[in-house]
Each structure stands twice: as structure tokens, then as C-alpha cells.
Amino acid sequence: MKKTFFALIVFLVLGLLYWGFSRPQIQKDGKTSVVVSGYVPYTLARQIGGDKIALSMLLPANAEPHSFEPAPGDMVAVRRADVFVYVSPRLEPWAKDVLSASGPETLAVEAAALAVQSEDPHVWMDFNNAGKIAAALAGALSEKDPQNQAFYRQNLDAFQTELAALDADYQRALADCRTREVVHIGHLAFKNLAQRYHLSLSALAGSSHDGEHSARKLAELVKFIRQKNVKTIFTEETLSPRLSAAVAEETGAQILPLYTVEHVSKEDFARGVTYIDLMRRNLESLKRGLECKA
Ligand SMILES: [Zn+2]
Missing domain, CATH: 3.40.50.1980 (Nitrogenase molybdenum iron protein domain)
Structure with a gap:
């Protein structure tokens, strides 16, 4: 019994070392x-x-x-x-x-x-x-x-x-839109983009993933969406889709993706998706979600 236990420990340690260094x-x-x-x-x-x-x-x-x-x-x-x-x-x-x-x-x-x-x-x-x-x-x-x-x-x-x-x-497409309210059910990653194109950004969490997205913050966003007649919410790909789905259900808003570029799905990684590709996808989402005329 002791021997098996020892062998198991050695196996685990070697496995960890191999994983760590490989x-x-x-x-x-x-x-x-x-x-x-x-x-x-x-x-x-x-x-x-x-x-x-x-x-x-x-x-x-x-x-x-x-x-x-x-x-x-x-x-x-x-x-x-x-x-x-x-x-x-x-x-x-x-x-x-x-x-x-x-x-x-x-x-x-x-x-x-x-x-x-x-x-x-x-x-x-x-x-x-x-x-x-x-x-x-x-x-x-x-x-x-x-x-x-x-x-x-x-x-x-x-x-x-x-x-x-x-x-x-971006300048052309976002010049004339029904709304400039970007409600992002994710962490605060798009402030620089919003500033550059004069969009108004509300995000669920702070600028790192550490900040808990509290139930209070979620309730505030739902209220904001109703008050401002926001028809689209934007999601972060790797964050739980349940949160966006819950907000969409509560408010009737549609869900569109925004890509932070700092992380991508395994499929996009395998495809070699580029910065320009992801920023073009973001523009398509923004144009649709904000109902822009161009
Ligand atoms: Zn980030």
C-alpha cells in the first residue's frame, strides 16, 4: 500500500515537472x-x-x-x-x-x-x-x-x-447612429475605442477580471438599458454567456459580440485570426448594434 502511494506521488511530481517544463x-x-x-x-x-x-x-x-x-x-x-x-x-x-x-x-x-x-x-x-x-x-x-x-x-x-x-x-461607419450607448456585459476593455469614436460605454466590471460583477451592478445596467431604450447588449466572448442571456431576457435586447483581442477562442487561434480581423468584426457588431446609417 505504502509502495503504491509512493509510486503515485513520484508519478504525479514527474508529471507536473514534465508539464511545467514542456x-x-x-x-x-x-x-x-x-x-x-x-x-x-x-x-x-x-x-x-x-x-x-x-x-x-x-x-x-x-x-x-x-x-x-x-x-x-x-x-x-x-x-x-x-x-x-x-x-x-x-x-x-x-x-x-x-x-x-x-x-x-x-x-x-x-x-x-x-x-x-x-x-x-x-x-x-x-x-x-x-x-x-x-x-x-x-x-x-x-x-x-x-x-x-x-x-x-x-x-x-x-x-x-x-x-x-x-x-x-470606423470614422465613417460610426458617424451617424441611432444611439451611441455601448452596454458591454464584460470587463472595461473598450474605453479607448469608445473615446476615439465618441461612444458612451457602460461595462459590467472594471478594467481587469478581478472585479466581481455584483448583482447590484447588473441590476443597474438593466435599469439603464430600459431608461435609454438600448436594443443591443455586447458580450465578451470568454465571459459566461449566462449573464448576457439573463440581461437579454430581462430587457428584450439582442446580443452581439465584441472582441477584446487579449484572448480568442481556440478556433480563432487555430485559424490565425488577426488584430485587423477582430477589429473589423467589432465594427460590424457596433454598426448593427448601434443602428448606424452607413
Ligand atoms: Zn482585459
């Missing part, structure tokens, strides 16, 4: 190895680095970045990487632990360092900031891999052009 896998093949915190730097690094980089992400695709706890294997991955990219210490308070484990060769990049900060750390929701994050990535990749500097520069220029087109489409 992800994420870095396969360099002569490429610049880039480890990123979550999906925002992941999709932007892919855009800029293309096939010149070996890219891996610490967070699972559908996990939120605010309260992630890095595993020993994550520390090892960062230590071995050429470049480690995180968004900001405000978004990812855990990044400092990972940074302290990074090796002398690892170039650590706070991608949002040059972005305009607001109370909402989801700075990439403003296209100017998304451009600054992409520029920081291009700079870091060029520093580690100067041979491919022109390639990174070209991809950055192409991305900036796409951002400018996206911004123009």
Missing part, C-alpha cells in the same frame, strides 16, 4: 525566437515578424491576461528567448516575475511603453496605440536580427496602412 516549446530553426505574453503581442508579432521569427505565447489562447500565473516552464522559455514581449505591467502585473527570470541575452520589450495611457490598460483599442505597439515590435526585431530589418519595416508599413484604412472605416 510548454511552450521553442523551435528556433535559425530564426529569432520571440516569446510573447498574450494574444495582442502574438498577433502583432506575427504581422511584423512573419516567417522570420519562431513565435510562442505564454498564455493559453482563451485565457485572460490580468491574473495569469506563469509556470516554471514559462520562465525557462523566456530565459531562452531572443525577445520577450509583454504589453504593460498594468495589464500584466505578473510580467515582472517573468522579467526577473529572463536571461542576459533576452531583449525584453514593454510593447505599450510609447502608447498613450488612460485609466483602461487595453491601449491597443486605439488604432494609434496599436501602431505604436507594432512599431515597438519592429524595432526590437530589427535590433536582434538586423539582417531582416527591411522585411520588418515593410511589414510595419503595410500594417500602418491597414490601420489607417480601418480608422477611416
Whole structure:
């Protein structure tokens, strides 16, 4: 009995060690190895680095970045990487632990360092900031891999052009709408977007997932929806759909998705959905939900 118990413990410990140290896998093949915190730097690094980089992400695709706890294997991955990219210490308070484990060769990049900060750390929701994050990535990749500097520069220029087109489409599409009230049954991730396009945002929780969405806050939102004659509520993909369904049932509002980009479904991850794709989906939802004329 004792022996079986001991064997079980050894098996569990080995299993945990293997799990801890086995992800994420870095396969360099002569490429610049880039480890990123979550999906925002992941999709932007892919855009800029293309096939010149070996890219891996610490967070699972559908996990939120605010309260992630890095595993020993994550520390090892960062230590071995050429470049480690995180968004900001405000978004990812855990990044400092990972940074302290990074090796002398690892170039650590706070991608949002040059972005305009607001109370909402989801700075990439403003296209100017998304451009600054992409520029920081291009700079870091060029520093580690100067041979491919022109390639990174070209991809950055192409991305900036796409951002400018996206911004123009947002301006045009959201210029004339029946309502500008965005009621988001999720955490406060769209404040930068709302500010840029003069929308009024109400969210269920604060700017991280830590804040409990209280029953009181939910009741307040329901009251607000009725008072303002809001016909659409927006949901966050990875948050429980039960909350949105309950609010929709209570108020008769329809439900449309908004994508934070900081986490994506496993299906979207496998598909390689990009920042631009997700922001185009957001525009479609906003146009429909706010009943815009364009
Ligand atoms: Zn968030």
C-alpha cells in the first residue's frame, strides 16, 4: 500500500515537472525566437515578424491576461528567448516575475511603453496605440536580427496602412447612429475605442477580471438599458454567456459580440485570426448594434 502511494506521488511530481517544463516549446530553426505574453503581442508579432521569427505565447489562447500565473516552464522559455514581449505591467502585473527570470541575452520589450495611457490598460483599442505597439515590435526585431530589418519595416508599413484604412472605416461607419450607448456585459476593455469614436460605454466590471460583477451592478445596467431604450447588449466572448442571456431576457435586447483581442477562442487561434480581423468584426457588431446609417 505504502509502495503504491509512493509510486503515485513520484508519478504525479514527474508529471507536473514534465508539464511545467514542456510548454511552450521553442523551435528556433535559425530564426529569432520571440516569446510573447498574450494574444495582442502574438498577433502583432506575427504581422511584423512573419516567417522570420519562431513565435510562442505564454498564455493559453482563451485565457485572460490580468491574473495569469506563469509556470516554471514559462520562465525557462523566456530565459531562452531572443525577445520577450509583454504589453504593460498594468495589464500584466505578473510580467515582472517573468522579467526577473529572463536571461542576459533576452531583449525584453514593454510593447505599450510609447502608447498613450488612460485609466483602461487595453491601449491597443486605439488604432494609434496599436501602431505604436507594432512599431515597438519592429524595432526590437530589427535590433536582434538586423539582417531582416527591411522585411520588418515593410511589414510595419503595410500594417500602418491597414490601420489607417480601418480608422477611416470606423470614422465613417460610426458617424451617424441611432444611439451611441455601448452596454458591454464584460470587463472595461473598450474605453479607448469608445473615446476615439465618441461612444458612451457602460461595462459590467472594471478594467481587469478581478472585479466581481455584483448583482447590484447588473441590476443597474438593466435599469439603464430600459431608461435609454438600448436594443443591443455586447458580450465578451470568454465571459459566461449566462449573464448576457439573463440581461437579454430581462430587457428584450439582442446580443452581439465584441472582441477584446487579449484572448480568442481556440478556433480563432487555430485559424490565425488577426488584430485587423477582430477589429473589423467589432465594427460590424457596433454598426448593427448601434443602428448606424452607413
Ligand atoms: Zn482585459
